[in-house]
Amino acid sequence: MSMYACNTSMVDTAFYSSDGDLMIIPQLGDLMIQTEFGFLSVQPTEIAVIQRGIKFSVEVEGEARGYVCEIYKSHFILPDLGPIGANGSANGRDFSYPKAHFEDRDCEFRIINKYLGEFFEAEMEHSIYDVVGWHGNYAPYKYDLKRFNTMGSISFDHPDPSIFTVMTCQTDDPGQAVCDFVIFPERWLVAENTFRPPYYHRNTMSEFMGNICGVYDAKEEGFIPGSASLHSTMTPHGPEAGVFEKASTSKLAPQKISAGGLAFMWETAYVMTVTDYAVDHNNLDNNYYKVSKFLKILVLAWT
Amino acid sequence: MSMYACNTSMVDTAFYSSDGDLMIIPQLGDLMIQTEFGFLSVQPTEIAVIQRGIKFSVEVEGEARGYVCEIYKSHFILPDLGPIGANGSANGRDFSYPKAHFEDRDCEFRIINKYLGEFFEAEMEHSIYDVVGWHGNYAPYKYDLKRFNTMGSISFDHPDPSIFTVMTCQTDDPGQAVCDFVIFPERWLVAENTFRPPYYHRNTMSEFMGNICGVYDAKEEGFIPGSASLHSTMTPHGPEAGVFEKASTSKLAPQKISAGGLAFMWETAYVMTVTDYAVDHNNLDNNYYKVSKFLKILVLAWT
Amino acid sequence: MSMYACNTSMVDTAFYSSDGDLMIIPQLGDLMIQTEFGFLSVQPTEIAVIQRGIKFSVEVEGEARGYVCEIYKSHFILPDLGPIGANGSANGRDFSYPKAHFEDRDCEFRIINKYLGEFFEAEMEHSIYDVVGWHGNYAPYKYDLKRFNTMGSISFDHPDPSIFTVMTCQTDDPGQAVCDFVIFPERWLVAENTFRPPYYHRNTMSEFMGNICGVYDAKEEGFIPGSASLHSTMTPHGPEAGVFEKASTSKLAPQKISAGGLAFMWETAYVMTVTDYAVDHNNLDNNYYKVSKFLKILVLAWT
Amino acid sequence: MSMYACNTSMVDTAFYSSDGDLMIIPQLGDLMIQTEFGFLSVQPTEIAVIQRGIKFSVEVEGEARGYVCEIYKSHFILPDLGPIGANGSANGRDFSYPKAHFEDRDCEFRIINKYLGEFFEAEMEHSIYDVVGWHGNYAPYKYDLKRFNTMGSISFDHPDPSIFTVMTCQTDDPGQAVCDFVIFPERWLVAENTFRPPYYHRNTMSEFMGNICGVYDAKEEGFIPGSASLHSTMTPHGPEAGVFEKASTSKLAPQKISAGGLAFMWETAYVMTVTDYAVDHNNLDNNYYKVSKFLKILVLAWT
Amino acid sequence: MSMYACNTSMVDTAFYSSDGDLMIIPQLGDLMIQTEFGFLSVQPTEIAVIQRGIKFSVEVEGEARGYVCEIYKSHFILPDLGPIGANGSANGRDFSYPKAHFEDRDCEFRIINKYLGEFFEAEMEHSIYDVVGWHGNYAPYKYDLKRFNTMGSISFDHPDPSIFTVMTCQTDDPGQAVCDFVIFPERWLVAENTFRPPYYHRNTMSEFMGNICGVYDAKEEGFIPGSASLHSTMTPHGPEAGVFEKASTSKLAPQKISAGGLAFMWETAYVMTVTDYAVDHNNLDNNYYKVSKFLKILVLAWT
């Protein structure tokens, strides 16, 4: 699985990946994605998924920024919801496929293919968006994250954040995901006699988080929209010190949190590597560990 | 699966069923259950499960009443919680096994066995509670329903009541339970822009409900503690008319419901028959269908 | 599983079964089936499936006749096609759900329910077809059997008739079907160096066959449209003697068979019983065994 | 599953069951079993299995007696041996199929069919043993129980007798067998610091035992060759008092037991009923419970 | 999985791979394969499979050429045939194991082992073909591809070529094969109202094809016996332009195709790399893309 940013304007150029499926999460700017199956208009707080082998182009107006995750195995599906049952979490009927659209147009057309992590290209003299109709379910789709029917504790304790799973891509090993896609949307907190923010923990999976908009409740400083954090497998982490203090002393009345905000997590059993750009001094939040009361000396140094 | 009442005082008598496991839900009066594995003290809002073949006696002081369900296949287990994950719903660590207890006592001892729905008995001259110690996990247990960490909507819609599943006993056919044990405990309702009580529905499983204490939110009249209702497979039902009116017009602020109350449901893919006692005119709630605005003419008559 | 005939005209009456799903195969006369989900227009060579708990009425003009199968467990699904893969046999996209339709009409309305094999009824003062819209996939559907893309040998040998399976309803035991629905449509025979009709065999499942129209290739006499045959588990049977002779001596050029004809089979691992009507002397084909060269003394008599 | 005795001489008569597979365990007299697939010569300490729908006749010389078990679901297979792995227990290569044999013979031939527990018959004018050759693996077979490579404790404790499982017929529910076929052959006992005979226990399955030859180590009296015992689900039982005393006081040197003896068990998750013949006073061992020190008052009486 | 050619003559030398199983498809010249289990005589239109760890030598007379595929995980098995059922496709009874053969011969004997892609060797002074007898099913085998009972459309549409699967080697992920082995043998085409050759498509698996003899129907030029083609994952491809024209205009009478011809495909979910030899200018078909009307500009160039 690789996760990278995509910020490009293509004219008469289409792209497809032979390596995996792409989940695209715009954070800034609306995307008009043209695919062989038709158009997907995707705005921040929505996501799009484009599968392996499907050709597409993206048009943006003005500045655009977002997150892209490519999975090299299997596909995103709705999780087996267990006792949550019907109506809760993400529902199949809220996912939208494109309506067929074609153009019969001669032009210089360039196709870029990503295969085994390298790029190849070919030229055609006709628009590749010439698919007149389609049926089946191997097709790109979009989903509006505001339609996620969030479940949580309505009694006394703090559940695992897995309860916010929108979609999952499974390995063959139950519980070991290629990628779980989890969101932290606007929601009510009513659990009594408990510590309401995410608690300190280690995770056998690695957690990549992004912030689409607003303030994330477990990290009120630094984690601005468009930024990202990575907690690798089994390294302990948790809410920042200020959040801890506040949550430990507040009166636990019903409270709506993250109003107007939306953060997300890609959680994976695989290992993520970071690019040079990501660890560049100018891009790193060098104060990250200081806001944590308990974790401040856990920042790892290469020996 | 059969569900029946048990209200008896045994002296030097033990019982075991060769037919199935028993879930015992006291509604009135505390039970002191002696088993071959030791004692289980069980009070209303707690449950006990005693498996096939395990000998036990029940001692009560004063009046006692409750519900008993016998399953003829498989065993009760915690459901696969899916995205609910750790901490939510019922947790294994909250189930209590008895501590070994034995007596070396000569006496007239009667053993009653239920086998294929008939009763057999044998006499011994020694207490059968002579088990000095035990290990393994095929042992009776109790669970305090107040430890159930209830999940629900913290956003906008009404989830399936399956989200309140405490335990399940599965058939070989996923989704078709021998018996799902579901509770309706004290909890917060915060879902916005919705109808908060259970909605009108049909169910491919049959629903047997009991009320342990308090007022059940979908049926405020008639369904008194100690009573029971049965909605057989595919017969439509829902909240009573008054509940519907109130829920349709109230302002949807955070609200704690069923405070101090507790109802439960046994839901089964099998067919339940009713005893003569259950359909006796004096025991039936003959006004049940009248409080329902929509369902009143759906009471079935034998043709 | 029970299989029975349904030939009725209902006015302001709806029916639902709490016992199982119904597959309806009209053989004579067009059916206009009204359901809570909308209308299904079903003609001979089409089928309809109406699931447990769904209310419906059937309107016919003139004479109507057909076959109905009720399954008491699970649902009909498309079989896992194995190597047949995409495009072959029945395809999901050819199954049609009804379009939502409702009426807001006060009237005397009778609902008949079948539950545990008995009939119950209730009266309402409003049409029950008042469902304004619906989503989900637990809904009645129809399928046109002429859309079945028939596979068969294109080389040299005769495959198992399971290759003609349209839908199946599975038990938990792989290979043991509650009901396999198989058809014998118009098709090409090109296999060389072989005996092309169904061969003599025994079957661990029982075979109930019906003839919708035309002449069935393994039984050219007697098995007229609207009739039925039953071969119970492990009783040997095969093509009639005349068919055997012809198939053994003909030159095996490409040949289109059953042109304009359509027979079907319901095959089940359960045991079927026959009604009095079915074994009435006037309805039985008393010459059935005589046309079989080999099997004629195999007609079983009760000892 | 039914278990019954078969002691008959057929001339130009063949039998087949539409209800299930038969395991035949001769205890006295050699059997020459003619089947459609050829002959199986089966002697005491060997077994034969004849599947549903396969026609066969049995010829015996002189007196013959044995045990027959009919399973109404699935088939006997070798158990998944787990860590026992290759070479241990029963091995596939030791099971013998018949060699094809046919006769082209006109005669009066009677076929008897068992279907739903009733018998039917038909007449033919030709021997039904006219199968010239066959392939496949749905065929009758025999197995010599002396080829069973018995595993057991070679250290210090007493394993579950399931370790002596020769074949099993499984339900869909792991661990719940339609029928486990287990033997107690000649073997070494070397476990130290333990009680070597079967210990006192209850079983969620019912145990039907037979004695083919010799003395069974847990019951030295009464359980003569050709007799049978039945311990129904969850009724406690164990070795007789004399066996208990001896095993509790003997020095535990390596010891070969059951030399020349062979007992067996059919263990089933289903319920067995007994025939009138089985519970006839003259056939019952009325002293059975007296030889048990601990269990003597556990003989159940109908209340 | 690697696929390579093997064209060698060994004297007193044996080879075994610790890395995987080999499927050997001779295209020119007969092979006499000596193994520890005996001899396999394999000719063009037959295949042999020799498993990991089994020592063998190959003797050829004159020129020999063919295809070899090595799978690094699991083994080849017959696919679950689904509705095709008995008799169709490849049948277990047509696979031949060698008959045990041994030699007691002192000589200089060299053993070559392939382990982790590297070669190792050892010397012995005795023939390693000294295995006197064997039992089990982990043994080399051969199969005559002319025994494949080919299924296909006998009605109106073109099925997925998966219908021609002879054997498969599965990953743990259903539908993702380590290697599917598929053939395109002589067969009848009778489907009406359709385009009969393989249609244009993309495949999530990579397709390696070889031509054993004759003319392949989707590519009449260039793809001569002994050559190979590779279409990597998700790159579109289809029949050549001439084939398209002809198939689009021909009258669709029953037609026997590939008479005397035989092509095959190894299809894999893994990625195949090509050797220098394979992409050498002299070995490449540089006109491949020109015969395709639609695909001609899709030949990828390294950017």
Place this chain on the structure above:
Amino acid sequence: MSMYACNTSMVDTAFYSSDGDLMIIPQLGDLMIQTEFGFLSVQPTEIAVIQRGIKFSVEVEGEARGYVCEIYKSHFILPDLGPIGANGSANGRDFSYPKAHFEDRDCEFRIINKYLGEFFEAEMEHSIYDVVGWHGNYAPYKYDLKRFNTMGSISFDHPDPSIFTVMTCQTDDPGQAVCDFVIFPERWLVAENTFRPPYYHRNTMSEFMGNICGVYDAKEEGFIPGSASLHSTMTPHGPEAGVFEKASTSKLAPQKISAGGLAFMWETAYVMTVTDYAVDHNNLDNNYYKVSKFLKILVLAWT
């Protein structure tokens, strides 16, 4: 999976691996392992397992030596025992978790983390062993190998050594273990008419063996306590010549072997590489192949 030696004394230093679980087998010297969950005292003939992400320190007095295996996927579990059933092999109740222990101590504390095979470190000013209590089952444990209830042949033949499996860590592919942990403890041999030591064989898995104490029955020379042997996938091996001669000629009376001895095997479907230290001339047993009568020329040389 990697297997390496660990011989270190840590003061105020803790270690955790993000890569996998560790099985620690002390061979010389007692270990006091401090973990976040409490202490594990582990002596030779016992083992400890410490899972991914759990911090621990090891204290030894005097010389210490042993074997450590790290598994990069899944966890060790008890194998499905199959017919061995209850009581045999390793039993869950004999595995010991640590009792919670904490210290509230300020100090210089160094944490070393192994992640992707590299080491990282961090400093803290407080003991990380500050966990006051815990629940759950993801916790380190120990097991005393002398509690293994060894099964084996008590009749006539030699079973697969898989019968000595203590724990297994499975891949997704049944029968292909990440690591099977097998022991060869003191036990009785009573099988008659057979060759009692391990027979000559090849294995699709690689076998790493270690000797904890005593003499291993299949290799009496050279394989001293603390040494190790490795037989890679599919390379044949077996008992040494002297063992073969003795076992072929001895009288097969009951015999207790490996009295006071204990060897073990880690068997894996993955490939093991050897360190420079392991193949150093001074550490290798250069006479290993000479004691084997049959295998002596099979030592592989790099070509």
